[in-house]
Amino acid sequence: MAEPVTEAAETHAGDADARAPVLDVRGLRVLYESRKRKTNPVLAVDGVSFSIHAGEILALVGESGCGKTSIARAVMRLLEPQSGRIVFMGEDITHRTSKQLRKLRSGFQMVFQDPYESLDPRQTVFDLVAEPLQIHRLAREPKERRAAVYSALERAGLRPPAQIAARYPHHLSGGQRQRVAIASAMVLQPSLLVADEPVSMLDVSLRAGILRLMLELREQRDVAYLFITHDLSLAWVVADRIAVVYLGRIVEVGPSEDVIRDPRHPYTKALVSVIPVPEAGAAAEQIVLRGETPSARRIPTGCRFHPRCWRYEALGRPERCVTEDPGLAGKGHQAACHFPVEQEEHAATTTTIDETPEERSG
Numbered sequence: 001m002a003e004p005v006t007e008a009a010e011t012h013a014g015d016a017d018a019r020a021p022v023l024d025v026r027g028l029r030v031l032y033e034s035r036k037r038k039t040n041p042v043l044a045v046d047g048v049s050f051s052i053h054a055g056e057i058l059a060l061v062g063e064s065g066c067g068k069t070s071i072a073r074a075v076m077r078l079l080e081p082q083s084g085r086i087v088f089m090g091e092d093i094t095h096r097t098s099k100q101l102r103k104l105r106s107g108f109q110m111v112f113q114d115p116y117e118s119l120d121p122r123q124t125v126f127d128l129v130a131e132p133l134q135i136h137r138l139a140r141e142p143k144e145r146r147a148a149v150y151s152a153l154e155r156a157g158l159r160p161p162a163q164i165a166a167r168y169p170h171h172l173s174g175g176q177r178q179r180v181a182i183a184s185a186m187v188l189q190p191s192l193l194v195a196d197e198p199v200s201m202l203d204v205s206l207r208a209g210i211l212r213l214m215l216e217l218r219e220q221r222d223v224a225y226l227f228i229t230h231d232l233s234l235a236w237v238v239a240d241r242i243a244v245v246y247l248g249r250i251v252e253v254g255p256s257e258d259v260i261r262d263p264r265h266p267y268t269k270a271l272v273s274v275i276p277v278p279e280a281g282a283a284a285e286q287i288v289l290r291g292e293t294p295s296a297r298r299i300p301t302g303c304r305f306h307p308r309c310w311r312y313e314a315l316g317r318p319e320r321c322v323t324e325d326p327g328l329a330g331k332g333h334q335a336a337c338h339f340p341v342e343q344e345e346h347a348a349t350t351t352t353i354d355e356t357p358e359e360r361s362g
């Protein structure tokens with residue numbers, strides 16, 4: 001599929017920070033080919049570019065299967081991208097071998113969705129948190145290692161560390177397990193944490209604690225986060241910037257407040273319209289999208305969102321939407337749409353949003 005013509009093609013998506021980024025991803029493409037069926041490979045990620053700076057949280061938001069986890073796994077070099085470039089702390093890591101990556105890998109760590117599966121049940125908490133140190137041959141003296149593990153557990157809110165360290169994962173609650181996973185990622189003092197739906201498997205009561213912990217670590221250590229979530233309201237609470245992903249592409253990106261209060265892409269506007277707003281009497285018109293997301297084996301022509309786009313219908317099905325693939329356009333806040341929603345149009349349809357994210361998170 002041809003790359004879209006875009007005024008943003010040579011700029012970072014929604015990036016207004018002039019400092020060198022911690023992570024810079026350009027034109028990333030990930031293709032899944034079935035061994036049996038060589039035809040129609042799945043184009044999971046189709047030309048995605050973004051960057052993240054120290055202390056910044058970028059949320060990738062989208063429905064299940066939109067490609068956000070493939071982006072995260074490619075960034076972590078857990079899968080090989082078909083093309084594009086991944087630059088971490090100024091080093092191009094796109095095609096580094098595992099051996100070449102070893103030195104750099106301590107700088108970027110991942111927290112997985114499921115704290116019940118991601119921790120080896122046979123290891124104590126101490127061993128789980130100490131393992132990355134062993135792999136990277138750090139803190140080799142027992143005293144030094146113990147100090148590093150206890151300090152990581154304390155920072156993750158697991159106290160007293162000596163008692164927690166002696167336990168096994170099955171002794172812990174879901175929230176404590178996810179804290180162990182975070183401690184194990186943070187023990188190496190990474191510059192980048194990739195968090196794939198880190199609270200979606202946890203009870204609502206435990207989520208706020210984990211999110212608060214992640215925000216504290218950002219404050220203390222200037223860690224950059226790539227935060228993967230299907231939940232736009234959660235992204236609004238947590239992230240500095242939001243990138244909305246649809247069928248393998250970023251279709252809108254910008255400062256979180258701007259994306260939520262002034263969504264420009266019809267897909268984002270539909271997602272925003274169903275964010276629950278607690279105050280009574282909020283004048284909300286929910287936009288219900290038609291049909292299912294098409295298969296990534298058969299990306300629609302032109303704008304990939306057109307078969308489900310309420311605005312395409314409202315505008316009388318403009319031909320351009322079917323023939324021309326829109327690229328991200330705009331400065332700072334960008335959308336990939338030939339007919340982006342204008343701010344004044346929101347008044348008629350948008351949910352009233354009176355609270356700030358801080359108020360919403362409590």
Ligand code: SF4
Nearest residue numbers: 303306309321337338
């Ligand atoms: Fe909808 Fe057309 Fe915009 Fe695509 S380009 S999102 S089909 S209005």
